[in-house]
Amino acid sequence: MERYDLLYRLYEEFDTGTLRAYQEFVDLFPPVDSRVALDQWQRARDELDERKEEIRDAFPHLGGTYADLAALATREQAFAALDLYTKHDRGINVLVLDVDETLRSAGNTDNEIPRETLHLLTRFHEADVPIVICTGQTLENVKGFLIQGLGSKMVHSGDVSIVYEAGTGVFTPGHGADTKQLLYETLDKDVQAIFGQVRSRVLSEAPEDIRRGCHLQGNEFNVTLKPNFETGSDDAHDVVDDALVYLLDLLGDAVADVVGADVDAAALARAYYADQDPEIRDVLAATGAQPAVDAADVPDAVATVFERIDVAYYEADAAEIGSLELNKVVGVQSALEVLGIDDPFALVMGDSKSDLRVMQWAADTDAGIAAAPTHASRDVLDHVAATDELLFDRGDAAEMLRTAYAMRLLAGLD
Incomplete structure (x- = not known):
């Protein structure tokens, strides 16, 4: 119960809502060439640092993690993360993410991955968590919007893999002869x-x-x-x-x-x-x-x-x-092998039947947890409801990414 008590104290004693607002402002501040705007950003950064320092002082030895947690996750997300960690006794060590109607939505995000979501993916990357984008789209389409949103350096870092055409091919830049695997040639x-x-x-x-x-x-x-x-x-x-x-x-x-x-x-x-x-x-x-x-x-x-x-x-x-011999599960397994992830525990996010196969594989092999938007297919919703009930609103993948990151932070306390 000590972990729950500390988390309760964190969200009771500190103004975490304002802290998160400062963190979001600092993280998502657009690049501008304005002295006034840059001064405003610096003031927000200074205030953010001061508030996080107060939390560090209040939680000896663990303060840095609790400060990062409070700046990232809402109370509900933090306690959901703690429940998940308590249940599975593992933190997330890889992301497996569908794109259309998951990271982005024709109905709510104008078919663009929101800046908040892109920033959270960057945060996972900086924490050395590999990312597997798993989609039915063509390779060139996926490469294009990922490079535009995340930058060429991150996409070609060696820690990002693209499972495309629902598993017929895998592209993992930076891995020499294993960079592109044409799985359909094995048929x-x-x-x-x-x-x-x-x-x-x-x-x-x-x-x-x-x-x-x-x-x-x-x-x-x-x-x-x-x-x-x-x-x-x-x-x-x-x-x-x-x-x-x-x-x-x-x-x-x-x-x-x-x-x-x-x-x-x-x-x-x-x-x-x-x-x-x-x-x-x-x-x-x-x-x-x-x-x-x-x-x-x-x-x-x-x-x-x-x-x-x-x-x-x-x-x-x-x-x-x-x-049927080449589906997203086969593609994900190939991507994980190239990335060198022998014992995956993934956050699997998706909305369709092809994503469900990955979710079921993760559940059957204790290789991760599943999350889906509330407008996902009925079979996906049934699976998620029967496992960890991780549902998010259309276009709000960031909610689940924050929960998963909080879960990882809590795992790091042990």
Whole structure:
């Protein structure tokens, strides 16, 4: 109970709200060329140092940590961090972070990672905590906004890794021959041939409404159709639904061609994946594209290949074909190996089914804790509710990062 008593005393005896306000002002003060503004920043910095010194004096031997904790975390975040540390007896030693609708949100952050969040990532980096960005986006897109937000020096420091295209590749600058790992090259030739065939046909043979309403994301391996309309809009919803049905048909044809099966491949693909995913089943019903066959009618040779290929549906956002052998878990494990993290305890943050796999892996192997925004998919929310209940508002990833950093500070007291 001593740790709880000290934390209670910290937040009762000191004006931690004002302390955090000074810390935030000092941390997020924009670069300006103004003597008046710089003087204001210096006064805030001096006041911050004085207030933190009072806490250091009040907590002998541990004051520096408690001062940093009070300047960073609210009372609720600090006690949540202590509860997590008490439960898991470990501090966070790596971040595993999804981007879209996690670090940033189309609805709340204008699809930009907020400055507060970027600063907290920098704080973790300075504390020697590696960062794994884990996303379905292309490598070039992710590199671009990370360098813009965090700076080239940090991104190329050797402690930042990018798992891109939901695990088909891993990019960890500063690691020589291991810097870029093309995990999709480990798949057998038949699977690679199927993806190559789908990609070569996906736009050239698309119906006009899909060809005009979608674009092919510039992936190295996965085949992803994205809407040419605002994500979440009615137009995006309609064209993504149509694109999903179209991708299922293309996939069925490609699989039948590779395995040499003389079957109604499109109907079999629709039946198989509708049986696997209720969201896909609902889309087929809504678009009048239900197959006239059942999943049980899929020949073994075709089903064996389907079992290796993932069809993902993101409502009003994307329809995608990927490899079930290459998912975010495989990518994260590869990234951790390159980063030299043998015993990870990660903060895993995400919102979708692909992120859920990483969360489940972390829970099953005691390799971390999971956090999600309140608008995440139902399965993700159910998992988070059943574990540590770490939910945050849309666009407010900083709340969880502060809690995780506080957890790390508390772990350092032992």
